[in-house]
Amino acid sequence: MATTDSEYWRWKEYNWKDPEMDWNDAEFITAGVDVGSVSSQAVIILDGKLYAYSNMRTGSSSPDSAKNAMNWALEDTGLEIEKIQYVVGTGYGRVNVPFADRAITEIACHGRGANYMYGPSVRTVLDMGGQDCKAIRTDERGKVTAFLMNDKCAAGTGRGMEVFADLLGIHIEKVGEESFKVEKEPPPVSSTCVVFAKSEATGLLREGWPKNKVLAAYCSAMAHRVVTLLERLGVEKEFAITGGIAKNIGVVKRIEKELGITALDVKLDTQIAGALGGALFAKALWEKQQKAG
Amino acid sequence: MIEMFKEWYDAKHEYAKEWKEKTGGKVMGYFCTYVPEEILLAADVLPVRILGSHEPQDVTEPHIFGMFCPFCRDCLAQGLKGRYDYLDGLMIAQSCLHIRQAYTSWEMHIPVPFSYYLPMPNKVQSPRAVPYLKGELERFKKAVEDWTEKEITDEDLDRGIEMMNKNRRLMREAYELRKEADPPMTGLEAMYMAVSSQTIEKNDHSDILEETIKELQGRKLERSTGQRLMILGSENDDTKFVDMVEGCGSTIVADDHCTGSRYFWNDVQPNGDRLLAIAERYVQRPPCPSKDWEVRTRIPHILNIAKDWNVSGAILLQQKFCDPHELDIPSIKKTLESNGIQTLFLELDVTVAVGQFKTRVEAFLEMLEGEDLF
Numbered sequence: 001m002a003t004t005d006s007e008y009w010r011w012k013e014y015n016w017k018d019p020e021m022d023w024n025d026a027e028f029i030t031a032g033v034d035v036g037s038v039s040s041q042a043v044i045i046l047d048g049k050l051y052a053y054s055n056m057r058t059g060s061s062s063p064d065s066a067k068n069a070m071n072w073a074l075e076d077t078g079l080e081i082e083k084i085q086y087v088v089g090t091g092y093g094r095v096n097v098p099f100a101d102r103a104i105t106e107i108a109c110h111g112r113g114a115n116y117m118y119g120p121s122v123r124t125v126l127d128m129g130g131q132d133c134k135a136i137r138t139d140e141r142g143k144v145t146a147f148l149m150n151d152k153c154a155a156g157t158g159r160g161m162e163v164f165a166d167l168l169g170i171h172i173e174k175v176g177e178e179s180f181k182v183e184k185e186p187p188p189v190s191s192t193c194v195v196f197a198k199s200e201a202t203g204l205l206r207e208g209w210p211k212n213k214v215l216a217a218y219c220s221a222m223a224h225r226v227v228t229l230l231e232r233l234g235v236e237k238e239f240a241i242t243g244g245i246a247k248n249i250g251v252v253k254r255i256e257k258e259l260g261i262t263a264l265d266v267k268l269d270t271q272i273a274g275a276l277g278g279a280l281f282a283k284a285l286w287e288k289q290q291k292a293g
Numbered sequence: 294m295i296e297m298f299k300e301w302y303d304a305k306h307e308y309a310k311e312w313k314e315k316t317g318g319k320v321m322g323y324f325c326t327y328v329p330e331e332i333l334l335a336a337d338v339l340p341v342r343i344l345g346s347h348e349p350q351d352v353t354e355p356h357i358f359g360m361f362c363p364f365c366r367d368c369l370a371q372g373l374k375g376r377y378d379y380l381d382g383l384m385i386a387q388s389c390l391h392i393r394q395a396y397t398s399w400e401m402h403i404p405v406p407f408s409y410y411l412p413m414p415n416k417v418q419s420p421r422a423v424p425y426l427k428g429e430l431e432r433f434k435k436a437v438e439d440w441t442e443k444e445i446t447d448e449d450l451d452r453g454i455e456m457m458n459k460n461r462r463l464m465r466e467a468y469e470l471r472k473e474a475d476p477p478m479t480g481l482e483a484m485y486m487a488v489s490s491q492t493i494e495k496n497d498h499s500d501i502l503e504e505t506i507k508e509l510q511g512r513k514l515e516r517s518t519g520q521r522l523m524i525l526g527s528e529n530d531d532t533k534f535v536d537m538v539e540g541c542g543s544t545i546v547a548d549d550h551c552t553g554s555r556y557f558w559n560d561v562q563p564n565g566d567r568l569l570a571i572a573e574r575y576v577q578r579p580p581c582p583s584k585d586w587e588v589r590t591r592i593p594h595i596l597n598i599a600k601d602w603n604v605s606g607a608i609l610l611q612q613k614f615c616d617p618h619e620l621d622i623p624s625i626k627k628t629l630e631s632n633g634i635q636t637l638f639l640e641l642d643v644t645v646a647v648g649q650f651k652t653r654v655e656a657f658l659e660m661l662e663g664e665d666l667f
Contacts (some may be wrong), residue, residue, distance in 0.1 A: 092648070107656035108666065132649075141667055144660045149653055281666045288665070 008171050011039075011244065016054035016269075023041070023079045026051075030086045030286055031064050031073075032109065032278020033100065038130025038158050039244065043275035044068030044071040044077075044084065048283050050116075052077055053272050058130075062093030070099070079222045086286035088278035092131075104281055106274045107134055107147050110209035113277030114240050115142025118264045125238040125275065126226060126263075129205035129246035130158040133226055135233040142277070148233045150225075158244040160194040161251075164218050167198060170212045176250035179215040186213050188221035197221065215250065223254035230259065240264045294504040295478065295489035298485035302532070305492040309341050310379050312494060317439060319381040322405075324368065324396050326491070327386035327413045327553045327581070329430060331561060331569050334365065334495065335445045335453035336437045342491035343368050343377065343395075344530055344552075347644055350374070356398040362612040363529045363643040365395040371400045380405055382440065386575075387414035389583045389617055407440045417576045417584045426572035434568065449614065450567040456495040463502040464490060466555060469544045470509050472602055477512035480524070480545025481535045487553045488530045518544045521659050523599050523634075525549035525625070526610035527618045534645045538608065540656050547602035549595050555579045582617040591621060593627050599634050606635045606661050608654075613640045635661055 023029055026046035036058055041196045043053040047089065054072035058065045070081060081099060089097030097103070109125040115138060120169050125136040137146040150157075163238050171278040186209075189200045210216075220226040222245075241263050248272060256262050268276075301308060309320050320339045323330075324391050330340040340438060344366025352373040353366045371377055383405045385396040400408045411433055414422045416541060440444055467486060472479055478486075486505070490498050519542040526537070530552045535545060548554055561574040585591050609619045626636045636656040659666065 075545070092652075105656040105659060107652070108659045112666075143667060144662050147656060149649075190303070257357055260305065284667055285665075 003013030008165040008169055011172050013056040015054040015075055017077055021046055021051050028283050029084050030279050031084045032088045032275040033070055033097050034091040034274035035062050035066050035212040036091040036130050040065040040069040040292040041272045041275040042073040043279045044073055045279040053166045055271050062096035063098050065096040086282040090274050109274045110242050111136045111138040111144045111259055112142040112280050113273035114242050115266050117238040117266050121238045122240045124239045126241045128261045131277050133157055135230045148229055150229055163194055163198055176248040178201035178212050179219045179250035181212045182216045186217045188224055189217045219250035220254050222251050223258055227255055227258045238264050244271050246270035294508050295482055297501045298489045301489040301493050302485045312339055320379055321382040322377050322380040324385040324392050325388040326556050327388055327575055329419045331453040331457050332569050334456050335449035336441050339494055347541055354479050357394055360614050362615045364612045365391040367643050369395040369398055372403045373602045375597050382407035384409040386411040387449055409436055415584050422576045424571050427569050430568045430572055447497040451638055460495045460499045461560055463499055464557040475548050477509040479539055484532055484535050489635055521546045521604045523604040523607040524610055525595055527612035527615045529610055531645055537647055537651055538654050539615045541658055543658055547599055572589055582621045592624055595625055596628055609636055609638045611640050613642050617620045
């Protein structure tokens with residue numbers, strides 16, 4: 001899965017496990033699998049603590065993507081899928097996770113995942129996913145109290161950013177940084193549709209705009225679009241961003257500036273928030289099932 | 294018996310054609326439920342509400358603006374495609390701009406022997422609304438008499454009023470049953486029941502409705518009720534949408550739609566002056582938002598329904614670009630939420646984006662239930 005020069009959109013796919021932890025010591029082994037429109041993640045937790053995960057591109061088949069993500073998360077752990085007590089499926093492909101015990105929406109899962117990743121003070125979560133974005137309000141347990149989801153367009157989403165990385169020939173993981181290399185912040189490009197934004201960008205390049213300036217205009221359009229979504233919902237502190245775009249400082253800084261609020265920082269991969277939330281719900285559901293006998 | 298309403302919903306055109314053949318009577322296609330069907334029934338005319346078919350189409354582009362609501366375009370498309378070719382007359386009672394455009398365009402492009410624009414007052418809260426409408430109803434009655442070449446007597450009007458009132462009474466009785474902890478019918482069945490009442494001859498519909506209400510006493514559905522929801526907003530006969538929502542673990546128990554409770558909420562109160570009584574009924578009915586000003590009477594009405602039918606959440610549905618409804622959404626949302634009823638706002642198009650809507654609806658239900666996940 002090496003990045004080639006022509007695949008600027010290709011972000012890093014990888015798996016991870018905590019070398020300090022041993023699943024043999026765990027009472028509860030649960031997992032969440034998030035089959036999104038662009039990326040898929042599997043997260044395994046031991047007694048509610050993050051143990052292992054994978055993060056990869058979603059293929060054309062949801063069941064296969066779920067299996068591949070899970071197998072990759074299990075890799076080198078010695079753990080087998082049969083030993084996982086409860087699995088929650090989430091994301092667009094949530095009903096197509098063959099080994100899931102229950103499907104829960106990515107909205108609930110991101111709220112719960114962000115609560116684990118950023119702590120119980122989080123009240124507003126912005127999930128910037130592959131093909132949609134959601135503004136979510138949560139309580140101190142990560143339970144959703146209100147939400148809004150964008151409609152009918154991919155301009156504020158990861159896939160849109162991939163299209164731009166490809167168009168401009170700037171690697172997706174460098175897009176954020178590069179977008180600040182401008183003398184003056186340009187006005188945003190149109191923000192209702194990726195295809196229109198792309199045509200507009202092509203026109204700007206032809207007019208002689210440098211790539212970085214076009215990128216700045218797109219990042220700012222994307223930020224503006226999600227800020228209007230957030231403002232419709234109402235933002236309460238603390239504020240956190242999940243999903244792939246949370247890694248793009250070009251968008252994050254511009255959102256912060258427009259909102260006048262700084263987003264919480266985190267060491268964990270923001271793309272796993274949904275699957276992580278799913279794994280945490282899986283633990284609660286498994287415990288309830290055990291108690292009920 | 295309850296299955297009959299779905300059959301009628303699916304075969305409304307066939308029903309109307311058969312009715313025409315059987316009775317030799319005239320069929321009037323109408324836009325908007327402010328049309329006083331009592332007068333048509335008094336003249337032995339079958340009123341049939343014009344509704345869309347929820348299929349993508351490309352025939353209305355030259356005739357209606359793209360930013361007019363999907364419902365008015367879907368209605369006009371049915372006319373342009375010849376699906377209402379059995380109509381003898383076409384009419385509208387003045388309501389929103391979009392549906393008026395569908396009417397005027399239809400009148401221009403699809404010739405019908407008789408068409409009528411009834412100037413239903415928009416400011417129903419004015420003390421002059423009732424006398425004004427009464428005057429308009431006199432003119433309308435005369436026009437129908439000229440068209441059918443038959444006088445409409447007081448007895449005819451009484452018959453028309455009673456046909457409408459009886460159906461309204463029965464519909465309200467059926468809706469009452471939905472207040473039960475486990476309603477004996479689904480929201481989907483209720484939608485088939487209510488929407489078919491707008492296209493089927495009233496006595497036929499009432500006969501089946503009476504039988505259905507008897508059947509519903511003590512009927513147990515083989516499904517759990519789940520969250521009790523209300524739907525409200527623009528015209529909505531989208532059975533696929535309702536089916537999807539109920540499939541996610543909920544039951545729709547009440548509504549405020551012109552295709553639902555607004556249609557039969559109040560009766561004509563006979564008072565000797567028949568046209569005056571009819572005028573009063575239409576002026577005083579639960580209003581369409583295009584007529585609900587300056588006082589927003591819809592908001593407390595909606596809250597009362599939500600409380601009386603004991604709902605935990607409401608789905609606020611709007612036909613895309615339906616400005617009158619959109620204007621009300623913020624106050625409805627605020628009122629319901631401050632009374633502990635959560636809301637979900639969704640925008641309807643000709644076809645429903647089931648996948649996208651399903652995620653929102655499921656997340657909404659998870660929010661209402663919630664505790665089992667923690």
